[in-house]
Every structure is written in structure tokens, then in C-alpha cells.
Amino acid sequence: MIKVNLSGAAKQKTAKAGVKISMPATATPILLIAIVLGFAGGGYWWYSSLAGQLADLTQRIQQGEAQIAKLETVIKLDSIFESRKAMLEKRVKLIEELQRNQISPVVALDKLSEAVDNTEFVWLNSLEQNNAVFSIAGVGTSYEAVGAFQANLRETGYFTNFDLPRVAQAGANNFTFSIRCEFVPPRAAAPAAQPAPPGGK
Structure with a gap:
């Protein structure tokens, strides 16, 4: 009978399969330091980028405020x-x-006396002045006389903006009237420009 010792072969095989790779004790701290430095560098770059953007925004805000101040002025x-x-x-x-x-x-x-003198059959009873507005009341012998008096007032060049005159018959040949107008003296004409001397000098 042939006997084979299988337990010894299994032990050798197990021993070979259990081989492990060992690292130096100083490798782990160096790796951790590298990771920490990497995070620190990334954080510093990110912070620097944000700080630059903040400074740029602050400068733009200051420029905008300066422009607003100029516009307000x-x-x-x-x-x-x-x-x-x-x-x-x-x-x-x-x-x-x-x-x-x-x-x-x-x-x-x-000017009012001038207009009365130039109109026949018209007499004045009262005259009121409120600043430049004149209210004239009187008597005429006809509608035509009252109309002629208003036309003569206008022709003086000093009375304008006439309201529609009020005329009422007070008797056989008497017509009371009231005229409201504005007294505006004509402005003095500007002096004429002197002609240029011959030769353009």
C-alpha cells in the first residue's frame, strides 16, 4: 500500500501564499504630508482667486459710486x-x-383822450385800471359810434386784447357801453445795425 502525506504539502503551499509586501515606516507620514500640502495649496489658490475677484468688484463699485457722485453734482x-x-x-x-x-x-x-377826440358822439363816464387791464364805460349815440371808438383805441397801438363790448340802449339815441381791454405800450425798436465800412475793415 502506498501512503501520501498531503498535510505537509498543504502547509508548504499555504506558507507560500501568505507572503506579504512590507513598506518602510517613513512612507506613510510623507504621503499624508503631501496630501495636506496639496489641499493647502488648492485652498490658497482658491482663496487668492476669491480675493482677486473681491478686489475687482470693490474697484468697480468705487468707480460706479464716483460716477454717481459726478452725475449728482x-x-x-x-x-x-x-x-x-x-x-x-x-x-x-x-x-x-x-x-x-x-x-x-x-x-x-x-391815448384814451386821443381815441375819444377821433370819435364823434361818444362820451366816457368812468375808467378803471387793474394793473394793465382797463375797463372803460361811457355813452354813445349808436352802435356804430361805439364800434368806431373801439377801432380808434386799437389804432393808437397801445390798447389790445379787447373783450366783446357790452352795449345796451338807454334811450332813444343813447347807448351805454363798457369796453374791457389791455394797455400794452409798444416796445422800443432795437437800434439798427450800422453798415460795415467799405473794404471790410
Whole structure:
């Protein structure tokens, strides 16, 4: 009978299969340090990128605020200019009104008398003045006389903006009337430009 010892072969095979590769003890810390340094470098790059973007945004915001400040200054100056312009226009208008009122009583009565003298069969009863507006009341012998008086007022060149006259018959040959108009003295003509001397000098 032949006997084979199988247990010894199995032990040798198992021993061969259980061979392990061992690493140096210093390799693991170096690998960990490399990983940590890699993460640190990536974090620093990411932080630097964010810091650069933040600085760029901050600069743009400052530029925008500077432009807004300039625009606000321009708008404020324009508003001041417009308000001063309006004040000057009101002042000029007031001065013109005062000048007109200063000459109105004398000149108005003179021109009114001129219109009455040029109209037959018309007499005045009252005259009221409110700034530049005149209310004239009187009596005429006919509608035609009242119409002629208004036309003569207009022809003086000092009375304008006539309202429709009110005329009512007060008797056989008497017609009361009231005329409302504005007294506007004509503006003085601007001096004519002097002709240029011969030769263009």
C-alpha cells in the first residue's frame, strides 16, 4: 500500500501564499504630508482667486459710486441754474411790469383822450385800471359810434386784447357801453445795425 502525506504539502503551499509586501515606516507620514500640502495649496489658490475677484468688484463699485457722485453734482448744478434762471425771468418780468405801470397812467389817459377826440358822439363816464387791464364805460349815440371808438383805441397801438363790448340802449339815441381791454405800450425798436465800412475793415 502506498501512503501520501498531503498535510505537509498543504502547509508548504499555504506558507507560500501568505507572503506579504512590507513598506518602510517613513512612507506613510510623507504621503499624508503631501496630501495636506496639496489641499493647502488648492485652498490658497482658491482663496487668492476669491480675493482677486473681491478686489475687482470693490474697484468697480468705487468707480460706479464716483460716477454717481459726478452725475449728482451735474444734476444739482443744473437744478441751481434752472432755479436762478426762473428767478431772473420773474425779476425781469416784474421790472417790466413796474415800468409799464409807471408810464401807464399818463400815457394811457393821453391815448384814451386821443381815441375819444377821433370819435364823434361818444362820451366816457368812468375808467378803471387793474394793473394793465382797463375797463372803460361811457355813452354813445349808436352802435356804430361805439364800434368806431373801439377801432380808434386799437389804432393808437397801445390798447389790445379787447373783450366783446357790452352795449345796451338807454334811450332813444343813447347807448351805454363798457369796453374791457389791455394797455400794452409798444416796445422800443432795437437800434439798427450800422453798415460795415467799405473794404471790410
